Amino acid sequence: TEGVKAATEALQKKRVPWSDYLSKLASVGVNVGGVGGSLGIVHAKAPSTEELIALGESLNGLVEIADKKKRRVFLLIDEAQHLATRPAFESIAKSLRTAMEGIEATKPHAIRTLFTGSSRTDLATLLEHRNAAFYRSFESQIFPDLGRDYTDFVANQLESIGRIRVNGEQLWDTFNEFDKSPYYMQQVIRELMLRRASNLAEARHMVLEKIVNSPELAARWDSLKSLEKMVFRRVCDGEALYTNEAIKELEGELDARLQPSKVQGAVRQLSKRGLVSSQGRGEYRNEDPELLAWIRYRGLIT
Numbered sequence: 003t004e005g006v007k008a009a010t011e012a013l014q015k016k017r018v019p020w021s022d023y024l025s026k027l028a029s030v031g032v033n034v035g036g037v038g039g040s041l042g043i044v045h046a047k048a049p050s051t052e053e054l055i056a057l058g059e060s061l062n063g064l065v066e067i068a069d070k071k072k073r074r075v076f077l078l079i080d081e082a083q084h085l086a087t088r089p090a091f092e093s094i095a096k097s098l099r100t101a102m103e104g105i106e107a108t109k110p111h112a113i114r115t116l117f118t119g120s121s122r123t124d125l126a127t128l129l130e131h132r133n134a135a136f137y138r139s140f141e142s143q144i145f146p147d148l149g150r151d152y153t154d155f156v157a158n159q160l161e162s163i164g165r166i167r168v169n170g171e172q173l174w175d176t177f178n179e180f181d182k183s184p185y186y187m188q189q190v191i192r193e194l195m196l197r198r199a200s201n202l203a204e205a206r207h208m209v210l211e212k213i214v215n216s217p218e219l220a221a222r223w224d225s226l227k228s229l230e231k232m233v234f235r236r237v238c239d240g241e242a243l244y245t246n247e248a249i250k251e252l253e254g255e256l257d258a259r260l261q262p263s264k265v266q267g268a269v270r271q272l273s274k275r276g277l278v279s280s281q282g283r284g285e286y287r288n289e290d291p292e293l294l295a296w297i298r299y300r301g302l303i304t
Contacts (some may be wrong), residue, residue, distance in 0.1 A: 003057045003060050009075075013067050048090040048093055049094055054093060061077075061105070062101065065109060068112070069112060074113065076114050077114070080119070081119050081120060082118065082119045082125065084124075086134065092135065098135075099139060122279035123273045125142070126279075148177075148184060153187070156173060156187065156191065160194060160195075173202060179295075186209060189212075190205045190206055193205035193208050210299055213292060213299070214300065216296065222293055226272075229256065229264060229268045231302075233269060234278065234288075236252075239303065252265065
């Protein structure tokens with residue numbers, strides 16, 4: 003709501019100091035921190051009726067002003083999967099959908115909305131489940147991983163803007179090492195641009211140090227059961243889970259008999275935690291590059 007109000011004031015050419023805007027966000031309990039840039043809601047309470055009404059009114063007000071100026075509204079909601087993670091957020095999601103449907107009914111094409119998120123599992127819960135607030139309201143699209151052209155672009159930018167030369171092949175290897183996570187590439191770039199690292203190897207090492215020494219990641223790993231850890235490692239390595247050979251290998255690690263249903267149960271738990279997501283046809287992918295980097299450099303995975 004504060005973001006929509008700030009956009010409205012900007013459209014009206016009112017000066018909005020960033021310090022005021024950020025203080026408003028801080029007052030509602032948004033906390034950004036941690037190695038992975040995790041976003042947590044400090045006071046995750048259900049919004050009041052007045053707050054829900056304010057959300058709809060502010061969105062309608064922005065659309066009205068934009069329409070007068072022959073403009074359209076593009077609403078980007080990042081990490082939107084959080085709307086599906088707690089019951090306290092259900093009323094926000096429903097209120098948002100009601101507001102957007104009302105605008106679409108009276109002013110078609112006046113607003114376009116893009117949800118982005120880092121957990122495909124939770125986004126699917128928000129958008130694709132029959133009882134979800136935004137069921138059949140959005141088209142879902144999985145973006146492909148960034149490729150070599152991305153790291154080549156980064157290398158060119160480092161040289162042209164910062165006069166920092168890096169080996170393109172080594173930068174690509176570093177990107178793969180961090181499971182093709184743009185977030186960690188940004189961390190590496192930051193260390194180089196701020197001159198805290200004199201070369202790529204040193205920047206990579208500094209970012210890895212932050213990950214490896216994270217007590218939060220250690221706690222995240224320790225909270226998993228033995229089978230969940232094994233399944234997560236296999237997903238990260240791109241190995242099968244349900245073949246006869248895979249079951250035998252898991253039985254060997256557990257030193258116990260194992261039914262496929264147990265593996266399915268472990269996958270469900272990992273999905274609920276946002277650690278893996280389904281690719282279809284019994285295939286899964288890692289959704290937590292941070293944890294993958296941690297277990298890799300702790301020697302818990304090849």
